[in-house]
Amino acid sequence: MSRPEPVTSPPRALIVVLAFAGITVSLQQTFVIPLLPRLPALLHATPDTASWAVTATLVAGAVSIPIVGRLADMWGKRRVLLFCLTFLAAGSAVVALSTSLGWFVTGRAVQGTAAGVVSLGISILRDHLPPHRLASAASVMSTSLGVGASLGIPLSALLAQHTGWRVLFWTAGGLAVVAGALVLLVVPRTERPAGGRFDPLGALLLSGALVCLFLAVSRGGAQGWPGGLVLGSFAGAAALLVLFGAWELRTPQPLVDLRVSRRPQVLLTNTASLVFGFAMLTNALVFTQLVQMPVAAGYGFGESMLVAGLLQAPGGMCMVAMSPVSARLTVHFGPKTPLVVGALVLAGSYGFAALLHTELWQLLLCTVLVGSGIGLAYGAMPSLIMSAVPAGQTAAANGLNNLCRSLGTSAAGAVTGLLLAATTTTVSGHVVPDPTAITTVLVIGAAAALLASVIAAFLPRSRPAATADLPSALRHEPSTA
Secondary structure, eight states: OOOOOOOOHHHHHHHHHHHHHHHHHHHHHHHHHHGGGTHHHHTTTHHHHHTHHHHHHHHHHHHHHHHHHHHHHHHHHHHHHHHHHHHHHHHHHHHOOOOSHHHHHHHHHHTTTTTTTHHHHHHHHHHSSSSHHHHHHHHHHHHHHHHHHHHHHHHHHHHHHHHHHHHHHHHHHHHHHHHHHHHHHOOOOHHHHEOOOOOHHHHHHHHHHHHHHHHHHHHHHHOOOHHHHHHHHHHHHHHHHHHHHHHTTTTSSSSSSSHHTTTTHHHHHHHHHHHHHHHHHHHHHHHHHHHSSSSGGOOOOOOOHHHHHHHHHHHHHHHHHHHHHHHHHHHHOOHHHHHHHHHHHHHHHHHHHHOSSSSSSHHHHHHHHHHHHHHHHHHHHHHHHHHTSOOGGGHHHHHHHHHHHHHHHHHHHHHHHHHHHSSSEEETEEEEEHHHHHHHHHHHHHHHHHHHHHHTTHHHHHHHHOHHTSSGGHHHHHHOO
């Protein structure tokens, strides 16, 4: 087992630096959204091919998360964290200098390889913080993913409106450099990493399966779900996942320890995370379009992308505000409670929005409630994972949980896009989603959040986080030998 160095920097500084790194990475996932309508003209591409600016990042992130988690457990988490931030800075520079869609998409893919930073940060916190501080610190780190995504849209819209689009990516690269420098100064290195062998065949099989799955989900809405490419990708993903599972159960040092992953607490947490990830993105996908729809439609607000982005900012602030609340609930009642409560808050907010979304204050209230629900639930997920896996597998296990959330949000994007495009109406020459489609998406989001709460309710009873993360707790786990 690896031996972490004692923390020489104040614990608060360690938490702040890692959370800053997490926000920096999550910002780049939404930085490109305001540019999507302009990309075809800027890079001489079609709207369909320009959508690869988002798809490439999702695919690269999905492939890299489990690999980064395993390498971190083998080589040291600080070292791999620095590699991720380096790739983020390099990818941002490639995008900022690009003059064609090919280079733009390549840079976005390189940026996506940094997606594992949040799960790495949570693992580092487990290594270096005392148990009584771990629940609150992990909660802050986990919610940094949602905070960055919420703040990315208004920040990028503001920069794109008042500066050139390349400034967006120079800013992302600069933030990555600053985060890397702070990591070097504050985050202690691991004296003796756990080592072990990397599983190249497992990485190849899982990467192939995730590429096929993300391509099917992301392209289904654009090219049609019954299309040959989409169905073939789904079939390829299923076949590769079966081969991956068979191999991982046979190899002595797997990329993902499926024996640990199928423990009830880990399995149910990851399943709830996938469904919750689907639900959490509904707010941004629907409200961003609704705010910008023409007033003549009778249900649009005719506002700019900047206003639509600013509407998401209070949700990000609520995530930050609810992070310590999630930690307190975890300490006193166990991490299951804030996950269930957060999912129920999310379900209630979408139910409210499905009934009332004709005034901006109603959308704002829903955004605040959604951010609060995400803050509660996101803060609990790392504690559920860490209290159920050995310390030497923390990075890989948190990476898998992060991957499940990413799969959920990607599925939400595809399904929402399909539903909003399937039922449209024309207003003043603009094709906009029908109000029935908007209500349907919100109801589906509420149902997904409710399902996540039901799944979380079946989680085994666990001790409060103040004691669950003590090393002695691992002695009560079943042997994984």
